[in-house]
Amino acid sequence: MPYGKPHRHPWGMATIEVNALTKTYGEMVAVDGVSFTVPPGEIFGLIGPNGAGKTTTVECILGLRSPDGGSVRVLGLDPSRKRRALAQRVGAQLQESALPDRMKVGEAMRLFAAFYARPADWRQVLRRWGLEHLRGKAFGDLSGGQRQRLLLGLALVGDPEVVVLDELTTGLDPVARRETWALIGELKESGVTAVLVSHFMDEAEHLCDRVAMLRGGRIAAMGTPADLISRAGATSLEEAYLTEVER
Template sequence: MDTIIQVEGLRKVYGETIAVDGISFHVQEGEIFGMVGPNGAGKTTTIECLEGLRKPDQGKIRVLDMNPARDGKALRKQVGMQLQQSNLPDRMKVWEALDLYASFYPQSTAWQELMAQLGLQEKRNAPFSKLSGGQKQRLFIALALLPQPQLVFLDELTTGLDPQARHIIWDLVREVQARGKTVVLTTHFMEEAERLCDRIAILDHGKIVALDTPANLIRDLGVEEQVVFALDGMLPPGFEKALSGESHIEQQGERVVIHAANGRKVPLVSEVVNLLTQYQVKFRDLHTEQPNLEDVFLNLTGRQMRE
């Protein structure tokens, strides 16, 4: 597989703020590559450097064998871009926007088809200002896909969308990939990244703190399963010590989470239930949870990933 994007030592500073702090990564042709991280992590800055919309202070970038800082114009003819902050004139109608954008590209796809695919048919005559957040988002994604690009950048793919619209967008991104295209996206939804991306770079404070497939990132956590239950009050003293092997208990309000390392002799859940019974603790809603990307994120950044 060919490398379609190469980034070596990318750094971008705004005054006192180090937005991107010397990151390196490659994107292979045909993959869905995700960048995740909290607000301010440097995702948009990175993607805009790749698109040639911002100039890096340091580092080397190749996108489709071009240098975005120098060949930005030529590059933007070959890539699709959904910007985090996009806007259109209030009174521009959906079909007018599609028609206008289509005229920018030599080989754009028939926009009528894209409009239908993105469920915008009914809104074709609606002015931009009258669209809901989700409809606007879908229109921007349609505009990004219009040039039939080899490579698509989607910044904050589904921010502001309801769950249903989010699923439509996921399917669409998978379809784009199935047609052999490469997708680079940013999101701050861990579930979205986990389900959609082939590989994920986790960014924090302008640095890549991990980069791998979702499955490998989760495996590297070394956490088997976690036992979760609800409790009124606190666990009795001595409970944590009574657990065998390495384990870790977190309590937030009434929710208790117990993690344990891989390779235990007794399954964590049976031991926890036994101990709870032995200590006569009244618990509710006990269940096990498999670790997910959210846990990886928490572990790496020490922060909860919330909207």
């Protein structure tokens, strides 16, 4: 298995623990008392409308922002204090991040692999994500979907135990989306724990073991996709989501 390591965590310890997390920007409360835990090997989804607090929650998990209240632990560590130690073990793909336009795909993979103590084989990651034929292409010349796939590959090149994927398949065509889903399935089999932020309900339903629906900075509902669907008396997660959001 090129990605991920089998469960290394002691039994009973959650990989991610978010406890009563709050974050405000000036007057605006972005996250207001969010709590959830993600056990090892789970794929956990964060869904909700724009401004619901999904990205802020993810940024606190990655140590890019410090919580104003509550606590976050990832692999037992506080991300706002141990950002760099955690970065060795947590891979992420963020919304709207970029590389220098003149950097080539193969160079980016090789560069990012050099950041980690025990990286995956970057050539293998290139092949795995269908980037091999783009190896000599500059970032500035890539299509939106190709960029997305490269950023995903970069999230995995450090051979992480935890991955955080924000808007995983935005900008991908339907075929590429399905391919990405299949690769996430493989990641799961290799024991990686994942947090997935998505606007696509079919994606969350298909990929996630459990889902938290955020609204106005709070968790409106949480459970397996099947749970949420049956609780809402719906036939799909999308329908359950719309019911919840309109309530």
